[in-house]
Amino acid sequence: MRNIKLVLEYDGSRYDGWQKQAGNLKSITIQDKLESVLSKMENEPVTVIGALRTEAGVHAYAQIANFTTNSDMKLYEIKHYLNRFLPRDIAVLEVAEVPERFQSSFNAKAFRYEYKISMGEVPSVFERKYNYYSFHKLDVLKMKQGAAHLIGKHDFKAFSDNKRMKKSTERTINQIDVYSDINEVVITIEADDFWPNMARIIIGTLIEIGEGTREPESMKEILESGKREMAGMTAEARGLFLQEVIFY
Known part of the structure; x- marks a missing residue:
């Protein structure tokens, strides 16, 4: 199992913050968009952990997130895939493989x-x-x-x-x-x-x-x-x- 770290930039203007909101079908969050694209890439559900739960309308120059995967895709392929299918107001700036114990919110x-x-x-x-x-x-x-x-x-x-x-x-x-x-x-x-x-x-x-x-x-x-x-x-x-x- 690989642990992948992402550095993200986003315009939060049209989003209800970072954190997905269980039971609120009308909310649109950064985490929702990321997990949707990654799940299609992996052909199975993917959970993304963010370092900080930015609020509705708040932007980020460098949010940190991580997810685990069994994929053998190269790091640049993951980066290109995400930037191809994510909305234009979310960008993946960096992709890196990190130790299994790394967790964005816990280690920050x-x-x-x-x-x-x-x-x-x-x-x-x-x-x-x-x-x-x-x-x-x-x-x-x-x-x-x-x-x-x-x-x-x-x-x-x-x-x-x-x-x-x-x-x-x-x-x-x-x-x-x-x-x-x-x-x-x-x-x-x-x-x-x-x-x-x-x-x-x-x-x-x-x-x-x-x-x-x-x-x-x-x-x-x-x-x-x-x-x-x-x-x-x-x-x-x-x-x-x-x-x-x-x-x-």
């Missing part, structure tokens, strides 16, 4: 997201699918000050929409960077894991700090409260990209 140690925010007098027609547009000039310095309160290990319960979580909501954010030029602000967040909507709620709160509707110090109060209603909006999915899955 950290994940990095990137969020793109456009500013300027007029929203760009060409960036509307992949950037959040801010009608306000954002104060990047204050956003950096707010982000600094989140670095390290904290309980991020206030930054998740999942009210049924029974596991510990502690996570470790390794770094948050906020940088900008005249017309764009880019936020990157690297953490050991993300709860549902966690990245987008953090980003939405940082946007509100940048707009001046809340102070940077409010981040500390939000963390301590553990209450979702204390945090800011959930930023739109279209500006969010899974930039990298990190394996140490």
Whole structure:
């Protein structure tokens, strides 16, 4: 049995996220599309394991996935087959054979997201699918000050929409960077894991700090409260990209 690792790029605009949804026949996910093509290639059901469950509308520069197969197809043949039959908004960038014990989600140690925010007098027609547009000039310095309160290990319960979580909501954010030029602000967040909507709620709160509707110090109060209603909006999915899955 061979274990095959994939590096994937996708435009999540028309998908209901990465994870297939049992019982929901109307959902279309990245995992559904991959498994459908691989199952035809193998002539039997194939299960694909993804490193991170990106949410509906979220994109990826480098999602990692793996599947097992008895096929003797060469790696370049698998890559060509997938890119031939997958929709054009999903691409397989790399195919590699990895040890049997490798599992994308289990072996991943950290994940990095990137969020793109456009500013300027007029929203760009060409960036509307992949950037959040801010009608306000954002104060990047204050956003950096707010982000600094989140670095390290904290309980991020206030930054998740999942009210049924029974596991510990502690996570470790390794770094948050906020940088900008005249017309764009880019936020990157690297953490050991993300709860549902966690990245987008953090980003939405940082946007509100940048707009001046809340102070940077409010981040500390939000963390301590553990209450979702204390945090800011959930930023739109279209500006969010899974930039990298990190394996140490």
